Amino acid sequence: MPAILTVDAVLLTLLDSELHVALHKRETEPCKGHWALPGGYVHEDEDSSAKDAAARVLLEKTAIKSPYLEEFGTFSGPLRDPRGWSLTVVYFALVAEPMASNLVELFPVNKLPALCFDHHKIVDSVVERVRNKAGYSSLPVHLVAKEFTISELHAAYESVLGERLGMSSFRRRLDGMGILEEVPGATRLLGRNRPAQLYRVALRYRNKLSLRDRVL
């Protein structure tokens, strides 16, 4: 009997300044009716890679299309799935909007319900990695909308890192990197205060952010 090969996706987003993960109720055995990560088998006839499979599974099970998707690693062994020796390739996705999908429900990453298989451990490991990586990369950019204010980005960093960041050094570093550009003329007004300049990721970095680590 060959090993079972699956992919799982850890979809993360910020809700009320707190990291949340998207979970769904499994509709098939094993573990039917319980919370689990969106995941599934690789389809050899349609998936040209494991990452493709993860993107497809995410679309099918959460109706979220092409977010930021990065491989985390694998989990494997004879005991983690009752069907036998299994290996899952875990991907994590970061999205800006608390998406309106009735296929999944969002849970704060430190208040998870009981999860199937080793999915609790998987979520914990991914969150640890994301927090860690936020400290030396521009990862949290993917947690804000396409156009955002410095304050919003600053808040996203603080939420993910779980610590306060000085605002002036934060701006200084952003400036020095040249990774952001102003959206000309666009501002956002929230209260009765000075409106904030909107920014976006500069075109030349649009699809390279995950590569350029250690930028912030």
Next chain:
Amino acid sequence: MPAILTVDAVLLTLLDSELHVALHKRETEPCKGHWALPGGYVHEDEDSSAKDAAARVLLEKTAIKSPYLEEFGTFSGPLRDPRGWSLTVVYFALVAEPMASNLVELFPVNKLPALCFDHHKIVDSVVERVRNKAGYSSLPVHLVAKEFTISELHAAYESVLGERLGMSSFRRRLDGMGILEEVPGATRLLGRNRPAQLYRVALRYRNKLSLRDRVL
């Protein structure tokens, strides 16, 4: 037909201050007689995880036991192996000694021979990651012997990073981290000069070095 599941190991070491990778000549089809990474199938009856499988394969094909082993990621798709849709979990290992094994041969990582499958791409990706990670972690410690001089460690960092590092700030950072300890009384003498103090990784960090990233 189910997907083919394999593990491959990228074993790296320093030889003449240059990163080398261990390759072997495949003895079975496909790609028989050509250079490839040590790799093989997961054995469901004896491997309790993919990492276990990688360690076993490394021992069988290179006679190297329990080096530093870290998961790099996966490579997958319908075309990379002529036998069909395949996924390989790639691990990299770092060892100190240019080991005496007639099972493998060492090649400089930027002068590789023709390699089977997508192994050339795999080696390149791993080397890039290792170079990158050396910039913010203590990874290169695994490329020197258990007891080493500061100069040797300094040279290892310079080799992996491909750039010169100031010696005094290098020492300062090592001191500040408290990750190393002197081997009492032990020194190494190479020429007609002052002998160098030998150091080793402090006990409390012995098995945690890969976890404590961003230390150097």
Next chain:
DNA sequence: TCAATAGTGTCTATAAGACACTATGCC
């Protein structure tokens, strides 16, 4: 005018780099 958040300027503490200086062995 005030309240509230956006954004800037500047002072200070810390860390990095450069490099001169001392230390200790063999010849």
Next chain:
DNA sequence: GGCATAGTGTCTTATAGACACTATTGA
């Protein structure tokens, strides 16, 4: 003593953090 590498001290420069200051809106 001379030479070669090990190791230290110190000066300078770049960067991070703190925080006070100015800017711009609605009420």
